Amino acid sequence: MEDKFSDDQIGRARVQDSPELVAYYKELETLGAGALWTVANDIEPWEPRSSSVPMLWKYDDLRELVLKSSELVTPEQAGRRVVYLVNDKRKDVSAAVGWLYTGIQVTRPGESTSAHRHRASALRFIMEGDRGYTVVDGNKIMLEVNDFVITPNSTWHEHGVEEGGKTCIWQDGLDIPLVNALEANDYAVYDGKQPLEQPLNYSPIAYGCAGLIPADKTWDKPYSPLFKYSWKNVYPALLEAQKVTEVNPFDGIFMQYSNPLTGGHVMQTMGAAMQLLPAGFKGKAHKHTGSIVYQCAKGKGYSIINGKRYDWKERDIFCVPSWAWHEHHNLSETEDACLFQFNDLPVIESLGLFQSRELEENNGQQII
Numbered sequence: 001m002e003d004k005f006s007d008d009q010i011g012r013a014r015v016q017d018s019p020e021l022v023a024y025y026k027e028l029e030t031l032g033a034g035a036l037w038t039v040a041n042d043i044e045p046w047e048p049r050s051s052s053v054p055m056l057w058k059y060d061d062l063r064e065l066v067l068k069s070s071e072l073v074t075p076e077q078a079g080r081r082v083v084y085l086v087n088d089k090r091k092d093v094s095a096a097v098g099w100l101y102t103g104i105q106v107t108r109p110g111e112s113t114s115a116h117r118h119r120a121s122a123l124r125f126i127m128e129g130d131r132g133y134t135v136v137d138g139n140k141i142m143l144e145v146n147d148f149v150i151t152p153n154s155t156w157h158e159h160g161v162e163e164g165g166k167t168c169i170w171q172d173g174l175d176i177p178l179v180n181a182l183e184a185n186d187y188a189v190y191d192g193k194q195p196l197e198q199p200l201n202y203s204p205i206a207y208g209c210a211g212l213i214p215a216d217k218t219w220d221k222p223y224s225p226l227f228k229y230s231w232k233n234v235y236p237a238l239l240e241a242q243k244v245t246e247v248n249p250f251d252g253i254f255m256q257y258s259n260p261l262t263g264g265h266v267m268q269t270m271g272a273a274m275q276l277l278p279a280g281f282k283g284k285a286h287k288h289t290g291s292i293v294y295q296c297a298k299g300k301g302y303s304i305i306n307g308k309r310y311d312w313k314e315r316d317i318f319c320v321p322s323w324a325w326h327e328h329h330n331l332s333e334t335e336d337a338c339l340f341q342f343n344d345l346p347v348i349e350s351l352g353l354f355q356s357r358e359l360e361e362n363n364g365q366q367i368i
Contacts, residue, residue, distance in 0.1 A: 013037035048289050048355070050321035052087045052097045054305035059127075059315035066104050066169060075113050080159075081106050082172060085317060090177070097319035098291030099178035100270070100344055105159075107132065107168050112160030115190035120179045121223075121267045122151040124159075124170045125295055125340050127315055131165025134158070136227050138197030141204060143168070146231030146297050148257055148274075148340065150266050152223035153179075156194050171295055171317065173342045175269045203227040207260050224259035224266040231297075238276040238338070249284045250358075251328070252277040265346040272342040277301060277330040281337075285327040285365050288356035290348045292320045292341050299337025301330045307368035325365055 015021070015037050028034050062083060069081045084103035085096050096102040104127070107113075115135070125148055126132065132143040137155045151157045161168050179185040199205075206214055207226040219225045234255075242253050253276040257266050265271040274297070277283070285304070294303075300313035305326045310318050320326045330337040348354050359365065 013040045048323035050098065050291070050323055051089050052095070052291065052319070052321035053089050054308065054310065054319060054321060054324060054326075055085075055087055055097070056310040056312065056316065056318040057085050059317070062104060063169070063315075066106050067167070070106050070108055070167070075107070075111050079116075080113055080172075087319065093177040093180065095177040096293055097321050098344060099175065099181060100291055100293055100319075100342070101172075101174045101176040102293050102317065102342075103172045105170055105172050107159060107161045109161045109165045109167065110163045113158050115156050115158040115194035116188060117154055117156050117190070118176075118187045119153050119185045120174045120176045121153040121269050122157075123173045123267075123270060123272060123342055124149040124151070125173070125297075125342075126168070126170045127295075129161065129166045129168030129170075131162040132168035132170070133160055133162065134227075135194055135196070136203075138195060139203045139227060140196055140198075140200050141228045142201060143170070143228070144231065146234075146340075148229040148231075148234070148272060150224060150227055152221070152267050153269075156190055158190075158194060173270065173272075173293060175344070178269060178344070178347070201228075204230060208233065211260070213260055219261060222268055224261070226260055226266075229257050234274055235298075235338070238274065242276065242278065247278060247281070248275075249362075250286050251275045251283065252281050252330075267346065269344065269347050270342055271345045272340070275328075275339050275341070277328055277337045277339065279330060279336055280333045281328070281330040282364070283328040284362040285325050285359035286356060287323050287325045287359075289322050289354055290343055290345045291322045292343045294318050294320070295340045297338040297340045299330060299332060299335055301328060301332075301337045303328045304365045304367060307365050309367050325359060327364055 025035060066083050082103040082105045087095055087097055094101060126143050126145050128145060134141050134149055136151055136157045203226055238253050238255060245253060248254050255274055257272040259266055295317045296312045296314050302309050302311040303326055305320055306324050312318055
């Protein structure tokens with residue numbers, strides 16, 4: 001076993017192998033045991049370390065292949081027609097970054113998926129189409145482009161596109177890799193047709209109106225009662241916030257989707273946010289724990305992640321691994337750009353694992 005560590009790493013394991021030690025290690029291995037000092041430097045790094053790499057998925061490259069899936073398999077055959085996006089270093093767990101999964105789903109007019117549920121939480125960001133809908137625990141909600149929709153864990157849900165609509169494409173985000181790593185996932189299909197228990201669009205109407213919430217209703221779930229966050233409300237809110245809010249030097253006008261009852265994250269394991277990068281915005285570099293998947297909802301620009309530039313435009317998807325240096329730039333001098341993101345920050349924060357760091361002498365990263 002090679003000694004990989006220098007003498008100046010005080011407090012780190014620096015044990016040189018000997019024939020006696022090698023024999024000792026083998027004896028421990030036969031008993032399902034091992035010596036901590038042989039792995040300590042790997043499992044206790046000096047600072048957070050991600051096994052994921054930054055990646056960019058171009059929508060123009062993927063769109064035709066996503067649509068082609070609707071010609072090759074039916075919803076009944078596939079369950080859900082999704083082209084999933086996988087990180088080069090996380091293929092073993094089908095993750096896009098960290099413990100987060102994402103994919104692009106397509107549904108044609110008149111099609112629907114069967115109602116089902118799973119222990120993993122899910123969310124959707126609508127990319128294109130018309131008259132798409134989701135049904136979550138008996139709540140049918142119509143979908144529009146750039147709407148953000150949640151499907152909390154263990155809720156019965158199904159999706160479809162009404163006759164007369166246009167083919168819908170949306171991004172799925174789930175915590176499947178995390179729930180699988182915890183060995184807690186499951187999946188079930190609803191027996192029959194899920195009954196509608198509320199009027200059409202009840203959730204966004206009842207809980208998404210100007211800060212008002214039903215005073216005579218009790219909500220005892222650990223996730224948001226607002227299942228859809230409409231772009232027609234979100235974008236004007238960003239513009240209004242820009243009038244009175246100092247621009248964040250890292251993220252522009254940065255707004256979190258929140259549970260209207262608590263002000264906290266929308267779900268227990270995944271959070272989401274929208275950030276507006278003003279015209280000509282040049283973000284400073286920082287890094288933090290927590291993995292993020294981004295989609296450009298409006299405009300065009302680029303991000304520098306660990307010294308490499310990634311150019312994005314509307315509908316492109318990219319990821320920033322935990323503890324990766326990153327900065328965002330708007331390429332337009334006249335138009336704003338908007339980035340949607342979902343993340344694992346509810347888990348990171350609730351476990352007390354969040355930390356961040358700004359780049360010293362913050363003039364941006366050098367591009368490798």
